[in-house]
Structure formats: structure tokens, C-alpha cells
Amino acid sequence: MAHRGGGASHSDEGGGGHGGNDRPWVYFMIDSFFLCTQFFVVTFKIKSDEIVLPQRLPPGGTAMARQVAVDAKKKLSVHVSPAGAGAAYQFMQREVDLAGFNEMLASSTGGGVEYQVRVSYEPDVRWEHVIAVFNACSKAKIAECGLIPLRGRDAAP
């Protein structure tokens, strides 16, 4: 903070004297500058806006009635299982990583609109590995991408 008090006149120090006032204007400027800097330092944040991946779920949860509506589309199934820190994707009788799955999906679906992807998964698979499938579907212009719920003990009540 700039020097505030003091009786000594600084009006002739070349800092923009203020005539009868003890304090030259340059001190006000320094004060303001430091406070502004302090303000920007405190409030500055590197922040990235949250974005969303839109999807449309088949209504009704596990209701079988939905099958009638989706029969016209070609179904592709992918199974996600944990593999170390990442995940393995079983797709078209092959087990591939995410990059491989992205390539296979893009090359096998072309335009994508007439396809539907069904994602099954192990209970311990992390969400990030499943949303990666939704992301790949979006990239391949496949709008219908649904989940096959878990069965047995891990099934949702």
C-alpha cells in the first residue's frame, strides 16, 4: 500500500502534485492500482464451463414395450468391462480399447442414423468408460444409444 500519512509535502516531487494537499495524486493512483491488482488476483480463476452430452433414453426403464419401436433399427452391442485402470470394449466379437472401439464404430456404421447401440457393462465399470461409448455414438451420429441394465444381485431395484 502506498504511503499515506506524513506531513511532508510531496507536491514538488514530480508525481502530479495536488496544490494545497499534502499527498500527490500519484499516491492515489498507486493505491488504486494495488487494490485493483489485488482484486484481480483474488477473483481470477481458470475456469472451464461445464458442457453436456445430450442423450435420449428409451422411456419406461426396462419395459419390454419399447422393443416394438426399436426393431426397425440395426442393433449393435458393446460390452464394457474393467481392464486395469481403463476399460475393455467387446464389440463385434473383438475386444478393443476405446480408440479401437471408436474406429470400429465409425467404420462399421457410416452415416449411423439407422443404427442403435446397446451398452452393457460390469457393475464395477467406471462411469467415464461408459460415457465414452455415448461420446463415440455421438461422433458416429448415432442418436439412439441405450443401456442394458445389470441382472441379478447388482440389478437396480
Place this chain on the structure above:
Amino acid sequence: MSMSPPEETKVEVDMVPMIDIITLLLMFLVVVGDMAASANTIQMKLPRADQALTDKEMKEKGFRLEGRIVVQLQPVDKTHPEGHYSAIINNKPYALEVQGSGKQLIEYLDDQVNYNVNKGLAKKDSTGAVDMPVKLRIPEDAPMREVERVIMSLAKVGMVNVHYASEPFAKAK
């Protein structure tokens, strides 16, 4: 006896304390305002998706954002071997499954759907799908057994228009 006019005293406003106070006040408001804005948002590490859109892009593409409910998934018991999660909506927790006397997520969502449909704020089609958008904030490390419970609850009440929150990702060229 000479009469001299009284000396004029100069009245000056000292700007420095005013600037100090205004700036400190501004800083306080900005910091508190920022904290208040993020109070409803749980800090979590979201998954990354390069196809995700900003709200502005969503509007341009014709997605409905009005009346969007934000459902956040948060672990409630990290010591549990299977990890129990609950859904947080407007700072209130909702159980993902029948658990004690707390309200379940599906009950809350069903109430919301009924209210909005009855008030004419949302429409339900013949398949049971309701045009109410939902934003799902799910941490990237959440296990699918927990995530599935949230997604199934949404699908069961007909909330099929789901927006999965994610972090920005360097867009592939």
C-alpha cells in the same frame, strides 16, 4: 480596526479511503457471490467428452433447457465396500433405493413430472416420455451399478431427455 473576510477553507474529499472501501466491498461481493453460485454445484471430477455441447450450442440446436432439473450423484459412505451414492437435487439428498424413511429419487422425480404435466409446463407423449430435460452430474469414477439406478429412475418416470455433464475436451479436428 480592520475587518478582514474570513478565510475560505477548502473542503476536499479524500478519495483513497473511498477507493479502498469500494474495492474491498467489491472483492467481498464477488468472492461471496461466486461461492453462493457454486453452492448448489458439488465439486466433482466429471468425465470428458469431445462431443459435448455448451448450453448456448444446445439452444442453437433446438434442445430445450427450460425447467431443467439438475441431479447430482454423490458418495455418502466411502467406507462401504460397494460405495453408496445418493442423488442430490437442490442440496437435498434422495436415496437411490428404498432406504430408511428418506425420500427416494424416483418419488421426487415422479412428483415433479406430475406437477409439470398438470400445470402444462411439460408434455407426456403416448410412449410415456416427458419433454422435461434433466442434467446428470455424475463423477467419472462412479461405478455403473450406482449410475444405473439413477438412469433407470429417470427412464421409469419418462424423463428421457438427459444431458450428461462433462468436462471440456480438446475437440478432435
